[in-house]
Amino acid sequence: MEIDYNGIKVIGFDADDTLWVNETYFRDAELEFAKHLSNYETPNKIDQELFKMEMNNLPLYGYGVKAFVLSMVESAIELSNKNVSVKTIEAILNIGKDMLNKPVELLDGVEEVLKKLSKNYKLILATKGDLLDQERKLEKSGLTGYFQHIEILSDKKEANYSKLLNHLSIKPSEFLMIGNSLKSDVLPLVNIGAHAVHVPFHTTWAHEQVEEQETNGKSYKTINSLIEILNILH
Known part of the structure; x- marks a missing residue:
């Protein structure tokens, strides 16, 4: 089934293993x-x-x-x-x-993608983890300027995303989330009526892995690298 992305106005990005190595x-x-x-x-x-x-x-x-x-x-x-x-x-x-103290190592194509998409969409960062550490990595990454809003969540469940979208007055149908975790960045969004694109990272924490039946019937796209998002969105 072809997914229509024409109504997207806001794009959310995960950080760890989506924008940089973690x-x-x-x-x-x-x-x-x-x-x-x-x-x-x-x-x-x-x-x-x-x-x-x-x-x-x-x-x-x-x-x-x-x-x-x-x-x-x-x-x-x-x-x-x-x-x-x-x-x-x-x-x-x-x-x-x-x-x-590790350096922040950006993944391939990250800056190019953010630069191009920021011209036509509102970009937000939605990540989870320790507040101080995530702020430090974001600062080191040099990517802060691309995002109109940055949210460091305690968790990434449907309720967390719904609260965030409500707070920012974003309709789920106008929101697209991009991330490496099916459990945290894809399925919760699809379940609340938003869009999601999965960009797998070569290593996934066991806690973030999902069973195949959990993805059955769920409408989302998987791409091999972040740069491929530019073939979907313009």
């Missing part, structure tokens, strides 16, 4: 964490327990590097049966600091 740094950090805990468990078990801890802590800590670090520390205490050394805790904290 998840890769988390995967690298998990490998580093497993090395520090290798005396206590296998890498696979460490990875499983860390993810479980993240999911348990999500309602309390939310998303982002700081929440991830707290879950690593808590996992280290549990996996070591409270025998983890201060030196290892310090190393875990340094993993987090290193992540927060």
Whole structure:
């Protein structure tokens, strides 16, 4: 079924792994964490327990590097049966600091896409995560000037998007969201009557993965890279 984008007036962009690299740094950090805990468990078990801890802590800590670090520390205490050394805790904290100090690496075509689309559409940034960290990345990215509104959400569910669109007086039918996560950037928008384009990133956090049946019958387009959006919108 062909999707009609002629009524679009506002385009929302996700940030992490849509505009710039993010998840890769988390995967690298998990490998580093497993090395520090290798005396206590296998890498696979460490990875499983860390993810479980993240999911348990999500309602309390939310998303982002700081929440991830707290879950690593808590996992280290549990996996070591409270025998983890201060030196290892310090190393875990340094993993987090290193992540927060990473350069912002823009994905291919990002600036070209924003530059062209900003001439004909109102652009907004709608991302989730830690407020301070996302503000820092946005500042480092040099992309701030392309967006008329920036929203850092605690989560990306239907209610969050509906609230945002209501606040900005945007009709769902006139809104298009572009992002790498089916769970966070596509399905919630389709479910509230808005449009969405999926731009997959090569690495996806397990929490963001969806079952095939969840996408059945949902109307959205998938493109291989962000630059392809210019073939759809003009």
